[in-house]
Amino acid sequence: MSSSLHFLILNYGFSFLCILIPSCLILNIIYSWFLYKNFQQRAMTLPPGPPNWPIFGNLLQLGQLPHRDFAALCKKYGPLVYIRLGRVDAITTNDPDIIREILRQQDDVFASRPRTLAAKHLAYGCGDVALAPIGPKWKRLRRICMEHLLTTKRLESFAGHRADEAQHLVRNVWSIAQKGEAINLREVLGAFSMNNVTRMLLGKQYFGAESAGPQEAMEFMHITHELFWLLGLIYLGDYLPIWRWVDPYGCEKRMRKVEKRVDDFHAKIIEQHRKRRGNKGVVDEEGEMDFVDVLLSLPGENGKEHMDDVEIKALIQDMIAAATDTSAVTNEWAMAEVIKHPCVLKKVQQELDSVVGTSRMVQESDLVHLNYLRCIVRETFRMHPAGPFLIPHESTRATTINGYYIPERTRVFINTHGLGRNTKIWDNVEEFKPERHMQPDGSRVEISHGADFKILPFSAGKRKCPGAPLGVTLVLMALARLFHSFDWGPPDGLKPEDIDTSEVYGMTMPKAHALIAIAKPRLATHLYA
Numbered sequence: 001m002s003s004s005l006h007f008l009i010l011n012y013g014f015s016f017l018c019i020l021i022p023s024c025l026i027l028n029i030i031y032s033w034f035l036y037k038n039f040q041q042r043a044m045t046l047p048p049g050p051p052n053w054p055i056f057g058n059l060l061q062l063g064q065l066p067h068r069d070f071a072a073l074c075k076k077y078g079p080l081v082y083i084r085l086g087r088v089d090a091i092t093t094n095d096p097d098i099i100r101e102i103l104r105q106q107d108d109v110f111a112s113r114p115r116t117l118a119a120k121h122l123a124y125g126c127g128d129v130a131l132a133p134i135g136p137k138w139k140r141l142r143r144i145c146m147e148h149l150l151t152t153k154r155l156e157s158f159a160g161h162r163a164d165e166a167q168h169l170v171r172n173v174w175s176i177a178q179k180g181e182a183i184n185l186r187e188v189l190g191a192f193s194m195n196n197v198t199r200m201l202l203g204k205q206y207f208g209a210e211s212a213g214p215q216e217a218m219e220f221m222h223i224t225h226e227l228f229w230l231l232g233l234i235y236l237g238d239y240l241p242i243w244r245w246v247d248p249y250g251c252e253k254r255m256r257k258v259e260k261r262v263d264d265f266h267a268k269i270i271e272q273h274r275k276r277r278g279n280k281g282v283v284d285e286e287g288e289m290d291f292v293d294v295l296l297s298l299p300g301e302n303g304k305e306h307m308d309d310v311e312i313k314a315l316i317q318d319m320i321a322a323a324t325d326t327s328a329v330t331n332e333w334a335m336a337e338v339i340k341h342p343c344v345l346k347k348v349q350q351e352l353d354s355v356v357g358t359s360r361m362v363q364e365s366d367l368v369h370l371n372y373l374r375c376i377v378r379e380t381f382r383m384h385p386a387g388p389f390l391i392p393h394e395s396t397r398a399t400t401i402n403g404y405y406i407p408e409r410t411r412v413f414i415n416t417h418g419l420g421r422n423t424k425i426w427d428n429v430e431e432f433k434p435e436r437h438m439q440p441d442g443s444r445v446e447i448s449h450g451a452d453f454k455i456l457p458f459s460a461g462k463r464k465c466p467g468a469p470l471g472v473t474l475v476l477m478a479l480a481r482l483f484h485s486f487d488w489g490p491p492d493g494l495k496p497e498d499i500d501t502s503e504v505y506g507m508t509m510p511k512a513h514a515l516i517a518i519a520k521p522r523l524a525t526h527l528y529a
């Protein structure tokens with residue numbers, strides 16, 4: 001071997017060692033860091049919680065009313081509880097300080113959503129706003145909601161429709177009462193919410209004189225009910241992958257079936273709107289534009305002329321699901337509690353008679369002055385929040401709360417039902433007492449927010465409900481009209497205290513049984529017609 005070759009080998013060998021040794025050192029440091037981190041994480045304790053079984057975790061400990069089971073766990077283990085649902089880490093809380101930590105201080109960590117099977121099948125592959133994980137797509141669609149659909153100006157443009165629907169609700173109840181029949185409040189309040197939403201969204205009324213046609217209305221009702229039911233389900237396949245192979249109740253099959261029907265329905269709506277725009281040319285911005293018209297007029301992503309149909313369908317779906325059931329369920333609960341407490345009914349009627357009088361119907365502009373009614377709604381949200389777990393959130397990375405380790409992708413069940421019945425923050429939790437919300441200085445009672453996090457009907461932080469002002473108006477308006485226009489009592493043979501207030505679990509938490517009541521008109525006849 002020549003000396004120059006020898007030199008070359010030595011030289012390369014030396015360079016090789018120069019690279020190898022620092023690389024090994026760096027790898028060693030990284031490896032040690034990972035080991036240390038891992039050790040540190042494992043050494044950090046998870047929040048306290050019940051012992052769990054292999055494979056199932058705590059799933060077998062949950063009954064028909066998981067919000068009550070979770071509240072019982074908080075009572076036993078403290079304000080922040082860790083549970084394992086199959087293979088999924090989860091936490092639950094009913095404590096205002098922990099909730100503030102999750103939704104305000106650590107909003108960035110906890111603002112995502114789990115990709116459940118229902119969200120994949122029924123929300124266009126999580127391509128909507130409400131069920132989408134946090135990311136640029138969610139941000140874009142949420143901005144569209146805030147800047148184009150739910151603006152004050154847009155909502156004001158539907159005030160006339162809302163007034164029509166309020167009158168339609170009163171007339172509907174009045175005509176049933178005239179026949180001497182009891183009122184099924186679930187039906188009439190459901191129709192009120194649905195009509196308000198579909199007129200704003202699709203430009204159609206589904207129930208009543210101007211109804212879009214009984215067959216279409218029935219189809220629409222059927223699909224939305226099925227959709228709500230499936231979205232509210234705690235589906236075991238999300239927690240135990242093996243369950244999906246068996247799917248003994250055929251839930252996933254049902255999801256796929258509903259997915260297809262809903263998609264066909266939305267496609268038809270978009271088609272009808274395109275045709276209408278085609279006939280008239282572009283819909284006049286100043287004229288009547290429903291939400292579908294607005295969405296069809298917006299540009300798409302990456303310089304595309306229009307939004308994708310899938311995005312439009314996902315948004316239509318969100319608005320229907322988020323707006324109808326929430327307000328209808330809240331109204332039915334409020335009616336049930338007030339009929340159960342005749343002194344509350346009397347007091348709210350006195351307020352209505354003094355603010356509105358008895359010679360005209362309530363208008364939207366009256367609602368800010370009806371403080372006792374606002375207390376009734378706030379008390380209803382305390383006892384019967386429309387979203388008992390909000391819509392479950394998910395953490396995007398590992399973090400700590402109160403020194404406890406919370407792993408990445410932990411599912412978060414904020415128990416608003418438990419929060420409203422937490423004896424550490426409320427007295428006489430089972431008593432319906434609107435007066436507790438009255439401000440000492442008589443100032444306006446706020447419904448949609450509270451800095452103390454003791455009531456959270458519309459949530460807080462990045463995921464808070466963008467439809468809260470509309471939701472509050474729909475609830476206050478229906479209740480104001482019904483209390484002002486009628487005296488209410490339970491059906492014959494029942495006493496007010498017999499009114500049942502048990503609930504069933506769902507994405508929104510309805511009364512277990514539809515509320516049936518007797519209405520007696522209390523205003524002059526010409527006001528109803």
Ligand code: HEM
Binds near residue numbers: 130322326
């Ligand atoms: C009484 C009526 C209503 C109640 C009680 C209510 C309540 C809620 C709650 C609890 C959430 C979940 C927040 C979270 O997960 O942190 C939510 C989300 C949402 N709500 Fe409402 N809501 C109502 C009406 C409406 C209306 C009228 C609309 C629209 C027309 C609407 C649109 C939405 C949307 C799009 C979301 C998803 C937000 C997101 O994930 O970024 N809601 N609502």
